[in-house]
Amino acid sequence: MLKYIIRRLLHMIPVILIISIVIFGIVKMAPGDPVGTNLDPKATAEQRAAERARLGLDKPLPVQYWNWLTRSVKGDFGDSYIYKKPVSDVVPNFIWNTFLLNVVDFILAFLISIPIGIICAVKQYSKTDNFWTVFSIIGISMPSFFFGLLLIYIFSVKLNAFPINGMVTPGKNATGWAHIKDVMHHIFLPALVLVIGSMASLVRYTRTSMLEVINQDYIRTARSKGLSEKVVIYKHAFRNALIPIMTIIGFWIPGLFSGAVILETTFVWPGIGNVMMDAISARDYNLIMALNMFFALLTLLGNLLADIGYALVDPRIKVE
Amino acid sequence: MTEKNIKNKTENKAPNKSNGLDSKEIKEEEQVILTPWKLVLRKFKKNKVAVAGMIIFSIMVFLALFAPILTPYDPYTMDFSQVNQPPSKAHLMGTDELGRDYLTRILYGGRVSMQVGLFAVIIEIIIGALVGGLAGYYGGWVDNLLMRIVEIFMAFPFLPIAITISAVIGPEVAPEKRMYIMMFIIGLLSWGGLARMIRGQILSLREQEFIQAAKALGIRDSRIIWKHLIPNTLGYIIVSATLGMAGAIMSEAGLSFLGLGVTPPVPTWGNLVQNARDIYVLKNRVWLWLPPGVAIFFAVMSINLFGDGLRDAIDPKSK
Numbered sequence: 001m002l003k004y005i006i007r008r009l010l011h012m013i014p015v016i017l018i019i020s021i022v023i024f025g026i027v028k029m030a031p032g033d034p035v036g037t038n039l040d041p042k043a044t045a046e047q048r049a050a051e052r053a054r055l056g057l058d059k060p061l062p063v064q065y066w067n068w069l070t071r072s073v074k075g076d077f078g079d080s081y082i083y084k085k086p087v088s089d090v091v092p093n094f095i096w097n098t099f100l101l102n103v104v105d106f107i108l109a110f111l112i113s114i115p116i117g118i119i120c121a122v123k124q125y126s127k128t129d130n131f132w133t134v135f136s137i138i139g140i141s142m143p144s145f146f147f148g149l150l151l152i153y154i155f156s157v158k159l160n161a162f163p164i165n166g167m168v169t170p171g172k173n174a175t176g177w178a179h180i181k182d183v184m185h186h187i188f189l190p191a192l193v194l195v196i197g198s199m200a201s202l203v204r205y206t207r208t209s210m211l212e213v214i215n216q217d218y219i220r221t222a223r224s225k226g227l228s229e230k231v232v233i234y235k236h237a238f239r240n241a242l243i244p245i246m247t248i249i250g251f252w253i254p255g256l257f258s259g260a261v262i263l264e265t266t267f268v269w270p271g272i273g274n275v276m277m278d279a280i281s282a283r284d285y286n287l288i289m290a291l292n293m294f295f296a297l298l299t300l301l302g303n304l305l306a307d308i309g310y311a312l313v314d315p316r317i318k319v320e
Numbered sequence: 321m322t323e324k325n326i327k328n329k330t331e332n333k334a335p336n337k338s339n340g341l342d343s344k345e346i347k348e349e350e351q352v353i354l355t356p357w358k359l360v361l362r363k364f365k366k367n368k369v370a371v372a373g374m375i376i377f378s379i380m381v382f383l384a385l386f387a388p389i390l391t392p393y394d395p396y397t398m399d400f401s402q403v404n405q406p407p408s409k410a411h412l413m414g415t416d417e418l419g420r421d422y423l424t425r426i427l428y429g430g431r432v433s434m435q436v437g438l439f440a441v442i443i444e445i446i447i448g449a450l451v452g453g454l455a456g457y458y459g460g461w462v463d464n465l466l467m468r469i470v471e472i473f474m475a476f477p478f479l480p481i482a483i484t485i486s487a488v489i490g491p492e493v494a495p496e497k498r499m500y501i502m503m504f505i506i507g508l509l510s511w512g513g514l515a516r517m518i519r520g521q522i523l524s525l526r527e528q529e530f531i532q533a534a535k536a537l538g539i540r541d542s543r544i545i546w547k548h549l550i551p552n553t554l555g556y557i558i559v560s561a562t563l564g565m566a567g568a569i570m571s572e573a574g575l576s577f578l579g580l581g582v583t584p585p586v587p588t589w590g591n592l593v594q595n596a597r598d599i600y601v602l603k604n605r606v607w608l609w610l611p612p613g614v615a616i617f618f619a620v621m622s623i624n625l626f627g628d629g630l631r632d633a634i635d636p637k638s639k
Contacts, residue, residue: 018472023484030488137628141621143570145577146613149596157603164599261479262574266597276480277578280487288484295477303475 005308012300016293020072023292024065027285072293078286082278087290091272097167098259098271100183104191106256109198114245116199117206121214121241122233132203139200148193148266155189162189165268190267194260205248210241243314250309254298360555363633370629376622380615384430393421395428395587407607414607416595426612429587434619436502436582437569441561443507444514444568449557451511452518453545457526467519474512482509482571486580495586502581506568514560521553555634562627566620573616589616 052058056067071078077087120129156164163169167186174182213219214237222232259273268274272291279287354362364370383390399419407414413423455466482505493501525531526549534544550557575581576590584591589612596602596609 015468015472015475019475022472022476023481026481026485026488031492137621137624141566141617141624143573143577143613143616143620145574146593146616149593149602149609149613153602153606258477261483262578265578276483280483280580283487288487292477292480292484295480296475299477300475 001308001311004311005304008304008307012304015300016297019296020069020293021065023289023296024068027289028061028064030283030285068289072290077290080279080287081284082282082287087287090275090287091290091294094259094270094272094275095257097269098264098273099256101187101190101194101264101269101271102256102260104187105194105198106252108191108195109202110249112195113199113202114206117203118210118233118238118241120203120207121210124211129207132207136200136204139196140204142197144193144197144260144263145266147196148190148263151189151192152267162186165266167270190263190269193263202248206241206245209244210237213237213240243310246309246313247306250305250307251302253305254301258295258298360630360633364629367629367632369625370632373622373625373629376618377626380430380619380622381434383427384434387424387427387431391421391424391427393424395420395424396585404605406605413611414605416608422607422611425587425592426589426615429589429592429612430615430619432499432582432586432588433569433572433590433616436499436506436572436588437565439503440506440510440568440572441565443503444511444564445557445561447507448511448514449518449550449553452515453522453550455515456519456522457541457545457549459523463519466515470512470515473509474516476509478509478571479574482506482575483578483580486575490580490583495583499582499586499588502572502575506571510564510567510571514557514564517556517560518550518553521556522549525549525552559627559631559634562623562630566623566627569616569623570620589613589619 049058056064059067068078075088079085080087080090083090116132120132123129152164155162163186168174168179168182169186172182214233219232219237222236223229227236257272259271259276261273261276263269264271264273265277275287276291278284279291397420399415402411402415402419404417405411405415405419411421411423413421413426416422416425451466451470455463455470485505486501489501490498522545531544531548534548539548572581572588573590573593576583576588577594579591579594581590582588592612593609593616595605601608
């Protein structure tokens with residue numbers, strides 16, 4: 001197993017290199033002179049040239065790429081133009097806000113969806129099942145930003161029950177328990193959008209994988225030897241239905257750190273997705289490149305964890 | 321089980337294609353045996369929800385297609401005497417801050433959104449089928465190389481890369497042309513999954529007798545791929561195209577909502593909802609953001625229902 005993981009990690013290196021070339025290439029295609037953005041507009045041509053040389057922009061592209069790559073590997077992603085400090089100092093400030101929102105989503109979505117999915121599979125075509133099928137279709141088809149706006153309109157504007165956006169009440173500077181309460185108050189609506197969206201696909205997924213297992217012969221055997229329905233479902237069937245669910249969990253874990261750009265923008269949640277949007281609108285290229293690399297790494301890690309999770313729970317899968 | 325169906329398909333299709341000798345027999349046969357596609361149609365028709373989805377989607381396509389006939393207004397003509405009007409008889413969905421008729425904007429917006437969805441999916445299918453077909457058929461180093469490329473494309477985090485590309489090349493592109501950029505960005509970033517699926521299908525198909533027969537007859541590789549292998553994966557391609565279109569419409573809406581997709585004055589559902597990012601509009605001018613949002617929701621939902629129904633009808637595993 002360890003050998004397999006190491007091999008997979010080594011396998012990731014060329015993929016990451018190519019992705020980094022693509023991202024670097026895209027950003028370098030950007031119009032405009034990157035020097036102009038953080039210099040005084042009155043700067044002389046000489047000052048500009050000096051700035052170019054300082055940033056290494058006077059060198060040919062492959063050299064620039066190499067410099068960027070070697071610095072990045074060491075953890076130096078350059079300075080962020082909007083935050084006026086190193087990129088590696090900016091990201092940790094926001095990542096935990098994203099993590100908080102996603103962890104709430106992750107825990108609630110799995111806790112609620114898996115039992116519901118099982119019930120739907122056991123009572124296929126019952127009223128409960130039909131209700132959740134409709135729920136899933138609506139949840140999957142609802143764009144997160146529109147759903148968010150609807151909730152803001154109903155709960156914040158009309159009922160005045162929740163704050164419109166943000167993570168804390170501005171100027172309140174609460175600490176301790178009051179701070180936690182304030183954050184919980186703010187997190188409710190964005191978390192609701194996320195949880196309903198995740199539940200829509202998870203309920204469906206659990207139901208499908210459970211149905212596949214329930215129709216197998218060994219379940220019939222278990223029933224015919226007189227086991228109670230509870231034991232059959234939760235001990236015999238659910239274990240095997242868990243296999244595909246494990247892959248989703250593996251895939252999901254790194255995703256906890258990657259922000260949902262659209263949702264965070266809708267609710268002005270100060271997470272990494274929001275930073276991404278700020279970086280894009282301010283053309284903060286160092287930050288854009290670093291964030292893209294970060295998101296790509298998380299995706300690759302997700303694929304790896306999904307495969308490992310799969311191999312761990314299913315003894316039929318052999319890792320060679 | 322899926323292989324069985326494919327086999328059935330080819331077995332049923334084969335007599336139709338053979339030359340005139342036993343055409344009489346075929347006619348008799350056809351009265352009893354339904355072709356696989358007829359079976360699919362029959363199964364699909366029974367699925368009321370899927371049919372409803374198809375009808376809703378057809379109505380939306382119709383409304384978008386005939387927008388110039390259906391509305392007397394032009395989506396770009398401003399009328400400063402009619403600014404920010406709530407819905408009335410003259411303007412069924414009110415007007416926006418430039419006095420443009422909002423229903424007209426939504427209808428034309430649907431045109432753009434659905435076109436982006438459609439062409440993004442076409443790009444996705446062409447690349448996906450080509451890469452998946454080649455990888456599955458040739459195997460060996462071709463397969464290895466192509467699958468590595470797929471892996472790279474699938475590791476691109478969709479939204480961040482899409483907004484980066486859009487922000488980098490966006491400013492130089494006129495708003496009317498941005499919809500074409502969107503089609504390419506969405507299409508180019510989303511073919512990976514389809515390529516993988518087609519490759520898997522073809523790997524199992526190519527070991528079957530009819531392909532070996534085709535090879536023995538000395539038929540060109542390209543012909544075997546396009547005429548024998550791809551048609552057998554057509555059911556899956558159609559299903560993922562339908563569901564892919566729902567996804568593409570959703571992606572375009574999201575990007576346009578962020579201001580990085582299709583930009584005003586060209587209307588799309590996504591950038592019409594963007595109005596609501598102004599809290600004042602969100603509070604007081606509901607007609608400016610609710611209808612386009614509902615339109616996205618209905619379009620995506622009807623396509624999803626239609627696609628699910630198609631999958632159930634085509635996939636022999638489902639009953």
